[in-house]
Amino acid sequence: MNTFQITFWFLSALAVFSSLMVITRKNPVYSVLFLIITFFAISGHYILMNAQFLAIVNIIVYAGAIMVLFLFVLMLMNLNKESEQQKNKYLLWSSGIAGGMLMIVLIAALDTPDPAIITKPGTGEIGLIKNLGTKLFTDYVVPFEISSILFLSAMVGAVVIGKKGD
Amino acid sequence: MPISYYIFLAVIIFSIGVTGVLTRRNSIIVFMCIELMLNAVNLLLVAFSKLHHQRMLALDPANITAGTEGQLFVFFIMVVAAAEVSVGLAIIVLMYRNVHSVDINFLNRLKN
Numbered sequence A: 001m002n003t004f005q006i007t008f009w010f011l012s013a014l015a016v017f018s019s020l021m022v023i024t025r026k027n028p029v030y031s032v033l034f035l036i037i038t039f040f041a042i043s044g045h046y047i048l049m050n051a052q053f054l055a056i057v058n059i060i061v062y063a064g065a066i067m068v069l070f071l072f073v074l075m076l077m078n079l080n081k082e083s084e085q086q087k088n089k090y091l092l093w094s095s096g097i098a099g100g101m102l103m104i105v106l107i108a109a110l111d112t113p114d115p116a117i118i119t120k121p122g123t124g125e126i127g128l129i130k131n132l133g134t135k136l137f138t139d140y141v142v143p144f145e146i147s148s149i150l151f152l153s154a155m156v157g158a159v160v161i162g163k164k165g166d
Numbered sequence B: 001m002p003i004s005y006y007i008f009l010a011v012i013i014f015s016i017g018v019t020g021v022l023t024r025r026n027s028i029i030v031f032m033c034i035e036l037m038l039n040a041v042n043l044l045l046v047a048f049s050k051l052h053h054q055r056m057l058a059l060d061p062a063n064i065t066a067g068t069e070g071q072l073f074v075f076f077i078m079v080v081a082a083a084e085v086s087v088g089l090a091i092i093v094l095m096y097r098n099v100h101s102v103d104i105n106f107l108n109r110l111k112n
Helices: A003-024 A028-048 A052-077 A089-110 A129-138 A141-162 B003-023 B027-059 B068-099 B104-111
Strands: none
Touching (some): A003 A028, A003 B003, A028 B027, A052 B027, A129 B068, A141 B068, B003 B027, B027 B068
């Protein structure tokens, strides 16, 4: 077992553990913090697959910006005083079983038995900014501009919705 | 690593996200579980992009940019997720201001 495999298993275990923690913690602030740990583990996976730009963007955008937004909203609401009232046990169990069944079906459907299809570490340069940027600003420049319009409308929408008094 | 390991990991994280959406009542945590699902899909897209890149490179050594599209799709998914979170959190704050709770059962009251 080489370093690559050890890192892979460690990051996978960390991602699964912390995403389980996200959905089981009572306090939402702990959920946010565990979700940040999950994002860091997924960024580690990106680095293992030579997607360096995406790893950095994942940390900056998700763990840095979106999660801070979540934390701000949580602290604005001060939700810690009343704990979330729980659904009845049957609904809890049935939704847990439904999620587990979905996982089993997806694994059974997507499993490729060929172990020769592997991703080799340390090869390829498509994750570097040079290649991604060239592709983004030549072939995908129209979706890029459309996403800027999307951001503008999201910004206007958030301001309009969040405005106090009407 | 075999590609099936990445498939398993992404499926497990995605199912955890689905289970969270089904079990939790707090709408902010439901939102976070949606982010978890988006990230599972991103991970799988990057893994397949890597695989595609290796195959194309083995066929034609001059083709060094094959598979870039997968990573660009991940980039666009992040863009859409950021916009979605900003609008969604604004809606949740508005709902909290009206009903003083973020429990998704209170969303029933929207119909009146």
